Amino acid sequence: MIFQSLDFLVFLVLVVAFHWLLPARYRSIFLLLASWVFYGYVHPWFLFLLWFVTVAVYAAALGIERLPAHRRAFLIAGLGACLGMLGVFKYFHFFVDNVAAVLRTVGLGVPIPEIRIMLPVGISFFAFQGMSYVIDVYRGQVRARSSFVSVALFKAFFPQLVAGPIERGTHLLPQLEAARVLRADLMVEGFLLLVWGFFKKLVIADNVSIVANKVFLLEHPSFPLLWAGVLAFCVQIFADFSAYTDIARGSAKMLGINLVENFRHPYAAISPTDFWRRWHISLSTWFRDYVYIPLGGNRGGRLLEARNVMATFLLSGLWHGASWNYVLWGGYWGALIIVSRSLGGLVPARVWRWRGVSGLQIVLMFALTNLGWLLFRETDFRYLVNDLTLSPWRASAADWQAAAYFACLVCLYSLPLVLHYYVDRGRADGGAAAAAPSVASRPLPLRTAVAMCLFLAILVLRTSNSADFIYFKF
């Protein structure tokens, strides 16, 4: 089921109503069944995968705790189930295509039978959530749950099942197991988050995606038009993904559950490291805790640190999609972080405090982020090479004019995001109070008025055909 559908709205209203009408002891089982309906709504057979991973993770975690002598074997089995599923359903074609290409290169071309494996939505998200549970149990950070319903609901909780945020057992499991109390303020906050999320998706992301999609369909875009398209994609991917998170968090709040924050105004980042503290936070912290730190983190000198950073980001790139451009995108961010850390030490500390420096840093980071999005969006290397070799001097005045028009259009649609940043920046830049939703601190009449405006804007400005969320395919 997709969020931006009438089916989901009906589903959500029914689930929220029944959830609170039911006696507390039946709520979790009800939520679990509702989550399975949500996931199997279009393709019921996808449920078998979810059930397979759930059983594997549940059994592995119990095995780790109850049979300490074999805990390592259970860890490997649990991780193997998650990674195996990912390997088959997400990376099989990538692997086969690359092996075939290598064989062709060395003159051993063999006909490869075409096997079409459909990519189940959200597979990377629930596989990673499952792995984090098994690892946390292995590390002793989370107690293995004997209740299958708890583990299954942790794996399948519908608001965050398909595109995150990737939750940890330490945060979500206690909330799912606790007796939830209906609270009007949480309902209102949840509703406002929903409206804000739908606004970002239906008004901002879908409208700017028209520009991005047009430009990336051109065989020979001019330099300015290409970068207007990249700017559109830059806005689209943030509005689209953060909208999903807001809708997920809003829906969860209506069920009395707080999900982790996933975005903190990433385009206000002042460095590559800062960007990853603000962008897809649940994934970047996942890679930090389960890949970067176990590899050695920043211990062991500059060279080892660089190796660990690069390995983490290459894997992060591959997580996004089974295509070399995502790996390149990961490598690009890894390189940026390594370079910025190296250069950061060379600049005297007082320079960073100079007036205007942080503004320049934001502008520079935004430009570098856009370059990254070009690598992310352009899946065909032939076109990517063409894009990167375009010359601004060969563009005509008409090209510049068209590009300026499309860039202005994107900026106009992005104004609410900029406004939101200015309203919210104290909290976002402070970081410490990240869990407190910004809307909570505003007077209720103001929140009501904002919600009304957003709702009207959705009605008046949404596009007719809403595209799928970009992160659905990951």
Add this chain to the structure above:
Amino acid sequence: MVDVAEKSTVIEDEERRAAHPATRRLGVLGAVAVLAAVLLSPALIRPSARGSLNFDSQLLAEYGAVMPQYVFIGNSMLRSRIDEDVLLARLGPRCCFVLWTGGAESAWTHQALKNIVLASTHRPRKVFIFFRDTYLTQPTYRATDRYWWKIERLTHADEPELTRSMAASRSWQEQLEYRLGEIYPVQKMRERASAAISWLAGEIVTPGRVRFGQSAGEKYDGLFDLEGLRGTAADDTSFAEEDLSEFDFDAHIESSLVPSMIHMAKQAGVGLVFVRVQRRPTPQGPPAQRPELVAYTAKLRAYLARNGVEFHDFTGDPELTLDHYLDGDHIGPQWRAQSTDNFLRRLHGDFE
């Protein structure tokens, strides 16, 4: 661990705040206020959503002035296959009139036939309607929102057949959406709002060039013509994502606009010819077709034959190989003349 502790404190704070009766009261009041605002405010937006009076009489006049013998109706499938200049050269001047618009489907075709071709006092000999696969029996396909204005330009205030067909073909979700559209007629406002944003963007870049409220983006449409698009770009409809229910010919034919088109053409004594275009072939040959689609096409052919209407299926045409295709199901511009000749050759009987 630090994060978890911080979040716990925040949650506790929220719980303390929530426990206060005034906060709870405010929360409930707020929820009611938001709900009331959400339900009532869109109804204040008055412009009509459907049944517009924006009929394009200019097009009707143009048609009347040409008085063609042959009329071609369709969308980019027609545009990319038939070259009007070649038609004029082969069939003589004032022979043909091509009615096409990008993204148009069954509802637009019906309206073009009804309100342009058959509304004129001039009667052509034949009307060729180009379509893909099952779109003829999907009257609601591309008949809403951003496509609606195109239909609106061929529509009068009262169109009972169109209204009946579209109502009968909607799913429950579409039906609900339509009803909401009736209660909250925001469609017009949507067009105006996006045109205003486009105008503002245009005004920033080139001040004073476009009249207030008009979309400034149309002048850049030429940049994205079919000829400039990537050869590998996927078409706008995917074979893999088709809904199986659309292949149920018997369930859809009566609620579609096909019977109405046949009836109107017969009444007017105009020959109707349906032309099914070939989708993108494979390097090995014709495009793969689902068994359901093959069965659907056979039923369509039989239905049209029973009603005395011609049907031509270009699927499997040996002269239309993959090399001729630009993107998706569109033919490349360099092959358009050849495709037109191929068409005239295949249907030569219709032009004698």
